[in-house]
Amino acid sequence: MSVDVTNYIALSAVMFFIGVAGVIVRRNPLIVLMAIELMFNAANLALVAFARVWVNNAGHIFVFLVVTVAAAEAAIGLAIVVAVFRRAENVDVDEVAGLHG
Amino acid sequence: MTPHLIVPFGSADWAAVAPPTVVGVAALVVILADLMLPRRARRISAIAIGIVGLIVAGIIALQGWHHPYVAFGGAFIEGGFAIVFEGIVIVAAIFSLCMSYGFARDDQIGGAIALMLWSATGAMLMAGAASLMMIFLGLELLSLALYCLCGLAARASAREAALKYLILSSTASGFLLYGMALLFGATGSVALAALANPPISAALFDIGCGMFLVGLCFKLSLAPFHVWTPDVFEGAPLPVTAFMSVVTKAGALAAVARFAYAALPQRDHAAILIPLWIVAAISMIVGNVGALAQTDIKRLLAYSGIAQLGYIVAAMAGTSALGLRYAIFYLGAYMFMNLGAFAVVTLLSRENDEGSRLASFAGLGYRQPVLAGLMTFFLLALAGLPPTAGFIGKILILATDVNTGYAWLAVLLIVGTAISVYAYFKIVRAMYARTIGTPVLPRFVPASALPWVGVALCAIATLGLGLYPFAPSDILPLVR
Numbered sequence: 001m002s003v004d005v006t007n008y009i010a011l012s013a014v015m016f017f018i019g020v021a022g023v024i025v026r027r028n029p030l031i032v033l034m035a036i037e038l039m040f041n042a043a044n045l046a047l048v049a050f051a052r053v054w055v056n057n058a059g060h061i062f063v064f065l066v067v068t069v070a071a072a073e074a075a076i077g078l079a080i081v082v083a084v085f086r087r088a089e090n091v092d093v094d095e096v097a098g099l100h101g
Numbered sequence: 102m103t104p105h106l107i108v109p110f111g112s113a114d115w116a117a118v119a120p121p122t123v124v125g126v127a128a129l130v131v132i133l134a135d136l137m138l139p140r141r142a143r144r145i146s147a148i149a150i151g152i153v154g155l156i157v158a159g160i161i162a163l164q165g166w167h168h169p170y171v172a173f174g175g176a177f178i179e180g181g182f183a184i185v186f187e188g189i190v191i192v193a194a195i196f197s198l199c200m201s202y203g204f205a206r207d208d209q210i211g212g213a214i215a216l217m218l219w220s221a222t223g224a225m226l227m228a229g230a231a232s233l234m235m236i237f238l239g240l241e242l243l244s245l246a247l248y249c250l251c252g253l254a255a256r257a258s259a260r261e262a263a264l265k266y267l268i269l270s271s272t273a274s275g276f277l278l279y280g281m282a283l284l285f286g287a288t289g290s291v292a293l294a295a296l297a298n299p300p301i302s303a304a305l306f307d308i309g310c311g312m313f314l315v316g317l318c319f320k321l322s323l324a325p326f327h328v329w330t331p332d333v334f335e336g337a338p339l340p341v342t343a344f345m346s347v348v349t350k351a352g353a354l355a356a357v358a359r360f361a362y363a364a365l366p367q368r369d370h371a372a373i374l375i376p377l378w379i380v381a382a383i384s385m386i387v388g389n390v391g392a393l394a395q396t397d398i399k400r401l402l403a404y405s406g407i408a409q410l411g412y413i414v415a416a417m418a419g420t421s422a423l424g425l426r427y428a429i430f431y432l433g434a435y436m437f438m439n440l441g442a443f444a445v446v447t448l449l450s451r452e453n454d455e456g457s458r459l460a461s462f463a464g465l466g467y468r469q470p471v472l473a474g475l476m477t478f479f480l481l482a483l484a485g486l487p488p489t490a491g492f493i494g495k496i497l498i499l500a501t502d503v504n505t506g507y508a509w510l511a512v513l514l515i516v517g518t519a520i521s522v523y524a525y526f527k528i529v530r531a532m533y534a535r536t537i538g539t540p541v542l543p544r545f546v547p548a549s550a551l552p553w554v555g556v557a558l559c560a561i562a563t564l565g566l567g568l569y570p571f572a573p574s575d576i577l578p579l580v581r
Contacts, residue, residue, distance in 0.1 A: 002223045009286070032268055033133070039275030043282040050286035058291045062234050066278060067242045073271060076248050080267050083252055085563050096374050099258055101333040 008049035015042035027094055029085075033077045040070045110173060117172035117179035120162040120227035124194075128218035135211025143207060147214040148551070151198045154218065158192045158225075175292050176232040185429055186228030186355040189436055190348050191269040192535070196440045196559065197344035202549035204340045205253050213253050217344060220246035224352035231363070233281040233291045236356045238469055240277070241322065242350050244270050246343060262336025269329040270319070277316025280331020283309030296364035304549040305450040310373050313360070320353035320364040320536050322381045323414065324387035327407045331391070334403035339450060342399055343443035346406050347436045354413065354432060361420050371419075378418045382510055384411030385517035392524035396447055398457040400522065402439065405483055408517055409435045415514060416498040419505025427497040431460070434490035434566050438482035441559030445476045447552040459531055473532045480525040482563045485518050490566035 015038055022035025044063045051059025115122075131147045167179030177183075197217060207214040223242030230236040248270070251262030283289055287300035287309055315326065322330040326519045334342045348354035361374055388408025395401040413435065416428035449456030449472075466473040472498050482489035495518065502511040547562075 013540055014281075019275065020272075023268070029264065029268065033271075035267070036271045036275055039272070040278060044274070045279040046279065046282035047285060049301075050289075053286070054289035055291055056292065058234070058286055062237075062281075062291060065234060065238060069238070070243055073241070073274075077267055077271070080248060080252055080260065080263045084257075084264050093179070099261055099336050100155075 004066045005049050005053050012049070015039075015045065022071055025069040029081045030078075033074060033081070036077075037070055037074065040066055042072075113170055114172040114177075117165070117170045117229070118177055118226075120191075120561050121222045123161060124154055124191075124225060125222040126221070127151060127158075127211070127442075128215040130154070131215045131218065132211055135215075140207050144202060144210050147211050148198050148201060151218055152195055152216050153220070155191045155195050155198075159188060162187045162191075171231075172229075175294065177226070177229045178231045179229055182359070183229035183355075186351055186565025187225045189351045189429075189433060190221050190224045191438060192349065193346065193347035193436050194218070196444065196555045197340050197348075199551040199555040200343055200444055201340040203549050204338055204449070209253060213250060216246040216250050217341075220250065220344070221348060227352035228355045230295050230356060231359065231468055232319065233284060236293075237274075237278060237281060239352060240356070241274065243349060244274065244320075247341070247349065248342045251333060251343075253341070254338045256336070258336040258337060261334075262333045265329055265336075266333045266399040267412070273319035273326070275316075275318045276312045280309045280314075280316060284313060285417070292365040293359060296360075300545075307373065309507060311376070312376055314357070317353050317357050318377070318380055318420045319356065319358075320412050321350055321414070322403075322407050323410055324384040324407055326379075326386065327384065330407060331400045334399045334406075335397055335457075339443065339447055342402075343440055343447075346439055346443070347403065348515060349437075350406070350410055351432060354410075354428075357414070358417060358425060358428065360488075362425060374420070377414065378507065378510060378577055381411045381414035382513045384408060385415070385513050386520075389517045389520040389524060389566065392521065392581075393527075395524070396459045398442075398459065398462070398528065399580065402434040402442060405521070405524070406435075406439065406575040408521060409439070409483070411517070412495065412498055412514060415507070415510045416501055418502055418507040420499060420549045421505050422507065424501045427494070427501050429492035430566075430570065431498060433495045434482070434563065437559045437562040437566065438479045438489070438491055441479040442476065442483070442556040442558055444552045445472055448472060448556065459528065462528055462531045464532070464535075472556075475556055476532065477529050478560060479563065480529055482567070484522045484525045486522075488564065488567045490563050490570070493567050493570045 003028055019035045019039035019042060022038065023032050026032055026035060047059040047063050047066070051057065106129060116393060131150050134146050134150055135143050143256050158175060165179045166184055167182060169178065171178050194217065198214065201214065204210065219291065220243050223239045223246065226239030227236060227328070230239050248263055248267045252260045283305050287302055287306040288295045288298055319326040334346070361377070365373065384407050388404050388411060389405070391407070392401050392404035395404060413428050413431050416431060417424045423519065446457050465476070478489070482491040485491045485495040495514065499511045502508065502514070510529055
């Protein structure tokens with residue numbers, strides 16, 4: 001039994017928008033980083049699904065690269081969050097407002 | 102049954118990526134030297150190794166000028182187009198290293214210089230990238246190194262800048278990546294050239310193109326995706342700001358140009374790219390209007406960069422061959438005049454004060470006439486007045502926009518320039534106005550003469566390109 005590719009793409013689109021909503025709505029930088037990971041993984045799901053459709057392994061290889069990059073991004077992201085909030089008691093991106101945008 | 106899995110990569114493939122590889126290896130050598138040398142020799146050795154590595158990479162890149170080569174099954178194309186962008190990245194990185202002498206603590210400098218070199222490696226990979234995968238990898242290498250660099254100052258505002266840049270830039274990378282996934286789905290290939298084939302679904306293709314361009318416009322800091330730029334530029338250490346203001350933009354511009362010129366030749370791409378030209382138009386106005394209110398030179402140069410990138414993208418409107426040459430010419434001119442201004446600010450910075458506030462320019466024309474004169478010259482160039490490279494560059498862009506039927510862009514360019522003159526002259530006025538109550542700041546000796554070298558070279562190049570405009574020809578056949 002096979003599942004139509006549009007289902008995978010629909011799921012990945014939903015994941016992507018949950019990620020975007022998370023970045024916009026959530027105030028905790030850790031959750032924001034998770035939301036960004038969700039955006040990356042939504043793209044991964046779409047890449048794997050399309051790789052299956054086209055029988056092209058480039059999509060699979062792309063996913064491996066993205067997973068590696070996302071891991072590096074998470075490591076650097078957590079390090080920066082620790083550096084910013086080392087002295088603060090709670091973590092909230094709204095309190096990081098020394099630079100006027 | 103899967104012949105495309107057998108990848109016959111030869112020495113020629115590795116030779117094609119030699120320039121970025123050399124820069125990446127130079128970063129490793131910097132870290133090694135940092136471990137072995139005594140503390141007081143670390144600063145100068147890190148900068149020297151970095152500059153030597155970049156020059157070697159540049160020489161290697163130039164060898165390939167007449168021998169374009171499609172490496173790694175079409176993922177990376179070394180040729181005139183890539184070499185020009187690699188050259189711009191290399192020169193900008195060298196100038197940024199010249200400004201880095203007073204940057205970071207003694208125990209951080211090796212890592213900081215290495216990160217800068219890796220960031221340049223990422224931009225150089227983007228310069229030659231001809232597949233979506235390669236663009237993504239280059240962009241992430243460029244960005245990840247920069248997130249760390251932004252936070253490398255004792256001030257809290259630097260860490261804040263790093264966090265803002267990390268979150269906003271990663272979100273943009275998410276859009277870019279999802280757009281790439283959709284483009285892969287629409288065409289069945291990650292090669293940029295395959296985007297020219299008819300897609301299986303026009304909707305998939307159009308949404309993919311849109312998200313891909315949104316991600317890149319963010320990295321180019323074009324309005325309305327520019328809001329991060331002033332804050333990050335203000336918070337980041339000065340040499341990092343100077344580096345970002347050219348290298349990130351050169352890398353992203355290479356990707357945008359290759360996308361516009363090589364990927365979409367047959368389809369009626371005029372319609373798909375129109376939002377890009379509109380974004381360029383908005384940037385010209387928003388950047389220059391935003392610059393009016395700034396009292397910090399780094400923020401002012403951030404807004405100025407938004408507008409200047411608007412001019413550069415506008416040069417490519419209509420995707421004519423001349424437009425690409427003029428865009429590259431203006432990118433080179435922007436690099437020299439912008440880095441020249443940053444180098445002047447570096448010379449004004451002291452411990453605990455980056456000298457970027459407008460107040461530190463008050464009366465500079467009387468305290469340090471040479472420096473003030475050079476700053477005035479760079480600001481004239483950024484505003485686009487003769488006899489500088491900025492003037493010629495703008496004339497060329499105006500000409501190409503009118504010729505390709507984008508006269509409205511030319512009109513907006515003139516309007517933006519008129520606004521920008523006022524913003525830039527605010528600094529000039531501060532330097533030469535005799536105001537009562539201006540604090541008399543002492544003349545001081547900078548920690549290193551290196552930024553002076555940068556200022557002098559930038560001034561010569563800005564004047565030279567203005568008097569003898571030169572843009573490499575026959576790049577277009579090498580884009581694909």
